[in-house]
C-alpha cells in the first residue's frame with residue numbers, strides 16, 4: 001500500500017479532478033507573479049490592459065484553491081476510512097496467535113494515530129501541489145528575466161533540498177522510534193482506563209503510575225518526535241537562509257553582475273518574495289509527508305505480520321451442520337517464552353467430543369485448558385496431529401470455515417452492542433426467551449437485535465454473552481469458566497438446565513470448569529496438568545451422571561446434591 005494508492009483507491013476521477021484544481025490554482029498563482037510584475041512596470045496607458053487578466057487569475061486561483069482543498073479533504077477522509085477498514089478486516093482475518101503476538105496496543109495505535117497521520121498528509125497534498133506549481137511558474141518567469149539569476153535560484157534550491165536529504169534518514173529514524181514508543185504509550189493508556197479503580201484506591205500507586213510509567217511513555221514519544229522535528233527545523237532554517245542569500249545576491253548583483261538591468265533585479269526580487277509564501281507552504285508540509293511515510297510503513301509492516309495464510313474469513317456462508325463429532329489425534333501447540341527461553345507445550349492430545357454430550361475440561365491454573373479450547377475451536381493452528389470432523393481430517397486452509405461450527409463464551413469474552421445476527425423476524429422473540437431462561441428478563445430486553453442495556457454486573461453481562469452464543473445456534477459450544485462468577489443458584493441453573501437443554505438439542509459441549517461439585521454431571525471429564533491429559537473419566541451409560549475412570553487415576557468427585 002502506498003500513499004498515492006491510498007488516495008486514488010476507488011476514486012480515480014475525483015483524484016484527477018483534485019489534482020487538476022491544484023494545478024490550475026498553482027498556474028493562476030504563477031500567472032499572478034507575472035501579472036504583478038508587468039503591472040508594476042506598465043506605463044499609465046498600458047496599465048488598464050493588465051486589469052482583466054489580473055482579476056481573472058485572482059478569481060481562478062481562489063476558486064481552484066477552494067475546489068482542490070475541498071476535494072483533497074474529501075479524498076483524505078475517504079482514504080482514512082478505507083485505511084481503517086483495511087486494518088479492521090486484516091485484524092478480523094488474522095490468526096489469533098499473531099494478534100496476541102502483535103498486541104492490542106499496536107493495533108490501537110495503528111487504527112488511531114498512524115491512520116490519522118496518513119490522512120493529515122492528504123490534507124496537505126493540495127498545498128504541496130499548488131505551491132510547487134507556483135514555484136515552478138515563478139522559475140519559468142525568472143528564466144525569461146535572466147537565465148543567470150535563474151541559475152543562481154536553482155542552485156540555491158538544490159543546496160536547500162540537499163540539507164533536507166541529509167537530515168531525512170535521521171528524521172525518519174527518530175519518527176520510527178517515536179512510533180514504537182507510541183505503541184507502548186497506547187498500552188499505558190489501556191492500563192490507565194482499565195486500572196482506574198486500583199489507582200484511585202492507592203494514591204502512591206497512582207502517583208508512581210502517572211509520574212514514572214505514563215510520564216516515561218509520554219516522554220519517549222515526545223523526545224523522539226521533538227528530535228525529528230528539530231532536525232527538520234534545522235533543514236527548514238537552512239533552506240530559508242539560502243533563500244535570503246539569493247535575494248541578497250540579486251539585490252547586490254545590481255552593483256556587480258547586472259548593473260545596467262536594475263528593473264530585472266527588482267522583478268526578480270519581487271517574484272522571489274512572492275514565492276516565499278508557497279515555499280513556506282511546501283516546507284511546512286514536508287514533516288507531515290515524513291510522518292505519513294513512517295506511519296504507513298508501520299501500518300504495512302504490521303499488516304504483513306498479521307497476514308493470514310489461507311486462514312481468513314470464509315468468503316461465502318458456511319453450510320450449517322446440525323450435529324458434529326470432533327476427534328483430536330496427537331494434537332499439539334507450543335508457546336515460546338523468550339524471557340525464560342522456555343516452551344510451554346500442550347499435548348499431544350487425543351480426545352473425542354460427541355453430539356449430545358458435555359465434556360468437562362478441568363485442571364489447575366495455567367495447565368492449558370484455554371489453549372486446548374482455542375485449538376479445538378480452530379483459533380490456534382495445531383502444530384502437529386489431526387483434527388477430524390465426523391471422521392474427516394481437517395485441512396489447514398479450511399480452518400476459517402471450520403471455526404463457523406462453534407459458538408463460545410471465553411473468560412475474556414466481549415459483549416457487542418447488538419447481536420450482529422441476521423434478523424429473521426423471530427430473533428427478538430428467541431433472544432427474549434433466552435433472557436427469561438437466564439433470569440434476566442426483568443433487567444434487559446432485546447429489540448431489533450440490540451440489548452436495551454449492557455450496564456450490568458459482571459455475572460449478568462456473562463449471561464448476556466451466553467444468550468448471544470446460544471442464539472448463534474452452532475453445533476459445538478464452548479464455555480470457558482462460564483459459571484465462575486455466577487451465584488450458587490444460577491450455577492445450578494447453568495449446569496443442570498442450560499447444559500441439559502443444549503444436550504437435548506444434540507449440541508457438542510466443551511465446558512472448562514473448576515466447579516468440582518458439578519463434575520459428576522459430565523459425560524466425559526478430562527483433567528489436564530502441565531499441558532498433558534492426566535486423567536480421563538466417562539459417564540456410566542446406564543447411570544449417566546456417575547463417572548467411571550477411563551484412564552489414569554480416579555478423580556475426586558463430590559456428590560451432586
Ligand SMILES: Nc1ncnc2c1ncn2[C@@H]1O[C@H](COP(=O)(O)OP(=O)(O)OP(=O)(O)O)[C@@H](O)[C@H]1O
Pocket residue numbers: 100335336344363364365366367368369370371372
Ligand atoms: N498468549 C500467550 N502467550 C504465551 N504463552 C501463553 C499465552 N497464553 C497462555 N500461555 C502459556 O500457556 C499456559 C497455559 O495457559 P492457558 O490459558 O491455556 O491455561 P488455563 O488452564 O486456561 O489457565 P486458567 O485456569 O488460569 O485459565 C500458561 O501457563 C502460559 O505459560
